[in-house]
Amino acid sequence: MSQFEIVMPKLGESITEATITKWFKKENDQIEEDDVLLEIATDKVDSEIPSPVAGKLVKLLFKEGDIVPVGKVIAVISLDGEDESETPSSTETEKPVEQTSASEPKQPEKSEKATEPLKPTRFYSPLVKNIAKQENIPIEELEGLPGSGQNGRLRKEDVLNYLENKLKPEFQGEKPTMEGKKEPVAQPSSPAPEKAKVSVSVNAEDEIVEMDRMRRLIADHMVMSKQVAPHVTNFLEADVTNLVLWRNKVKDEFQVREKEKITFMPVFIEAAAKALKDFPQVNASVDGYKIILRKKINIGFAVALPTGNLIVPVIKNADHLNLLGLSKEMNRLAESARTNKLGPDDIQGGTFTISNFGTFKNDMGTPIINQPQVAILATGNIQKKPAVVETPTGDIIAIRHKMFLSLTYDHRVVDGALGGAFLRRLADYLENFDLNRSI
Numbered sequence: 001m002s003q004f005e006i007v008m009p010k011l012g013e014s015i016t017e018a019t020i021t022k023w024f025k026k027e028n029d030q031i032e033e034d035d036v037l038l039e040i041a042t043d044k045v046d047s048e049i050p051s052p053v054a055g056k057l058v059k060l061l062f063k064e065g066d067i068v069p070v071g072k073v074i075a076v077i078s079l080d081g082e083d084e085s086e087t088p089s090s091t092e093t094e095k096p097v098e099q100t101s102a103s104e105p106k107q108p109e110k111s112e113k114a115t116e117p118l119k120p121t122r123f124y125s126p127l128v129k130n131i132a133k134q135e136n137i138p139i140e141e142l143e144g145l146p147g148s149g150q151n152g153r154l155r156k157e158d159v160l161n162y163l164e165n166k167l168k169p170e171f172q173g174e175k176p177t178m179e180g181k182k183e184p185v186a187q188p189s190s191p192a193p194e195k196a197k198v199s200v201s202v203n204a205e206d207e208i209v210e211m212d213r214m215r216r217l218i219a220d221h222m223v224m225s226k227q228v229a230p231h232v233t234n235f236l237e238a239d240v241t242n243l244v245l246w247r248n249k250v251k252d253e254f255q256v257r258e259k260e261k262i263t264f265m266p267v268f269i270e271a272a273a274k275a276l277k278d279f280p281q282v283n284a285s286v287d288g289y290k291i292i293l294r295k296k297i298n299i300g301f302a303v304a305l306p307t308g309n310l311i312v313p314v315i316k317n318a319d320h321l322n323l324l325g326l327s328k329e330m331n332r333l334a335e336s337a338r339t340n341k342l343g344p345d346d347i348q349g350g351t352f353t354i355s356n357f358g359t360f361k362n363d364m365g366t367p368i369i370n371q372p373q374v375a376i377l378a379t380g381n382i383q384k385k386p387a388v389v390e391t392p393t394g395d396i397i398a399i400r401h402k403m404f405l406s407l408t409y410d411h412r413v414v415d416g417a418l419g420g421a422f423l424r425r426l427a428d429y430l431e432n433f434d435l436n437r438s439i
Helices: 094-101 126-134 139-143 156-170 213-228 241-258 265-278 323-338 416-431
Strands: 003-007 017-023 036-041 046-050 055-060 067-069 073-078 174-176 182-184 231-239 284-287 290-293 299-301 352-356 375-379 383-391 394-410
Touching: 003 055, 036 073, 126 139, 126 156, 126 213, 231 416, 241 323, 241 394, 265 299, 265 323, 265 352, 265 375, 265 416, 299 323, 375 416, 394 416
Parallel strands: 299 352, 352 375
Antiparallel strands: 003 073, 017 036, 017 067, 036 046, 055 073, 174 182, 231 394, 284 290, 375 394, 383 394
16 A cells, blocks of 8 residues: 655755644545645744645644654655555654654664654744753753743743753852863852843733734744844935835836836835945844855845734845836735745845835834844835925925935944945935936
8 A cells, every 4th residue: 555755844944843733634534636734834934735645644643733843754645545554664754653653652772763852842932942052951951841931831031040040059159260160259148039020910801812923923033133132223314206206107107017016115125235235244144253244135025914913025136136026026025925825935035124114104113123134224104395405596495205214233243334324325325216217
């Protein structure tokens, strides 16, 4: 009897595991080719996984909520349409099938099996995983830690408190020197106070809403970014009258010809790409005390989802695209985001991000840096304002279209001079936009 093994797919270059969020089929179901089997989630994107073959689903090796490494067998399909009690014959996948299907744990036959990493039984945020990696805390140790979060979730404070208590006996009465030796230190008269926690009271008329998975990831990512990078923000008001007049001139023709709208965002992306080429230090990442200057200019833009969450699709090699290409790619990514059809590659590899506060008629904003990038641009609402305009015959007051631009940057590597020069150059590209430009 022939059978086919479904393995956890690799949804992106940096993805090593995924969470099974939902099974659409159950054991003994007959399935057709391309039927959706399950939904999986990574820290990047959620995806539905179809079946590549038709047959009978005879074995589910993991349940909803399980975190599964890439390449592990997660289900077995009988191509003959008959139930098969035996586990997969492949020696590479024998291990996960036995672990899931056996009613009692088996003793490892080889030393390699004994050292196989434990599969996590609960969700860990990227921040918690990063701390555990830096402090060499194995998954077995994490699994044994009590969590103070919702439903026993392990929070950053839990891990830090554990590390603090773990180190106390080892260094009681002494501390390491630069040479690795230990020297006596004064003992505190009382234990160090615990970190303050926010106490939230709940009234009878209040509604408690559990964060969905994406909102949890956003929350953890934002907190991590503020903890890692010292944020500084510069503001600048730009005169974008030429840009507004140009768009009003071409938008109707563009929509008839291309069957889609042209917004200001492709122009913002183009200007950002030019400024990043002029100031490559802003198109960078930080790794400890190393600065990584990115050769590719991949610009992400924030998209609000119908769920209220936010996602950042990325336009790859934005400096290689003209305005038409930028507009087409931006519209494709934005539509895919709103319909939950983004692929893993669509949201990876960004080197710079733009957040458009003007969409919501907001004048300005100070967004949080999208790690591991070092800067993020915010574009505000475009408004008509009276302004002093210099002419050959003297200064006049005229109605101009103006907007605020703000650049938030990582002050570890971007100083005020660099951040200010970059923002000024970007504004110059917008202010000097060619009114006669074709698209």
